Amino acid sequence: MTTLLPFFPLNLVVYPQEALNLHVFEPRYKQLISDCLQEEKTFGIPAYLDEQVSEYGTEVRILSxxxxxxxxxxxxxxxxxxxxxxxxxxxxxxxxxxxGGEVRFMPDHTDEDPNVRAALLFNVEQLYSLLNLRPEFRTTPDRLLSYEIAHKIGLSLHQEYELLKFRSETERQTYLSEHLKRTLPVVSEIERTKARIRMNGHFRHLDPLNF
Known part of the structure; x- marks a missing residue:
């Protein structure tokens, strides 16, 4: 079964449950939003990648x-x-x-593996600790963890789009964990390099070498 949706393509990936604020100024999109408000309809945001509208996107509702x-x-x-x-x-x-166009809404398996979730949260904590940042996301049971953190761990736009294709929360969390496993050593080395640069020119207390 398909549904007809108006489209508001953007050069970004929007996830279910994600809050998105938009400034609408183009005539075509002013008309789109006005129509949706008047008819109490949703619209679609397909990702616009590589100069074309992509196959996957997210249905969006207007809150206010x-x-x-x-x-x-x-x-x-x-x-x-x-x-x-x-x-x-x-x-x-x-x-x-x-x-606009016809779309087919995709089923989603929201069950998660507790071990996969724990590993992902550990890796996220490691990343934020290295960057000396405080996590700004919610891990409540009513929100899918993968969508909550996807924009906040350094994925490229194409990686964010790949995540949108997965139909299982466990698959999404595994994908994010694998990304962090590759990223953490790089970030760690960058932070060590930054520390060495900051020390250049400073007085240092060096332990005597015993040889």
Whole structure:
């Protein structure tokens, strides 16, 4: 079964449960948001990668319009709902300024392996400790951990898109852990290098060598 959605392609990846604030200023997207508000409909944000609309994207609902400007621009708050796979693309849709198309919503297995989750959280803590940062994400049971931290551990845009394709929370957490295992040694070496650079020119207390 497919659903017709208007599209707001962006050069980013949006995940289910993600809060996204948008400043809407292009005529086609002002029309899209106005239509969605009037008809109480959702819209889709397919990732725009490599100069083209990608197959996977996320359905988004409008939470509120925070500000309206005299020229029709809007500041809106939105939230990701569920992942879709693009089935067709009409650019523009009939009698509209914006694109749209048929999508198929993807099933998702949200069960997680406690051991995989624990390993991922440990690796995240290691990364933030190396960077001397405080984690700013929630690990509550009602939120999927993979989507909560995906934007916060240094994934490239293409890696974030790859994560969107996984249909299992355990697979997503495993993918993120593997990324961190590759990243942590690099970050550790960078931090050691930074420390050595900071010490250059300073008085140092050196232990005598016993040889």
């Amino acid at each position: 319009v925070e500000k309206r400007y005299d020229d029709g621009r809007m500041d809106i708050r939105t939230e990701g709902v569920r992942v879709f796979l693009l089935q067709s693309l009409d650019n523009p849709m009939a009698d509209k300024l914006y694109a």
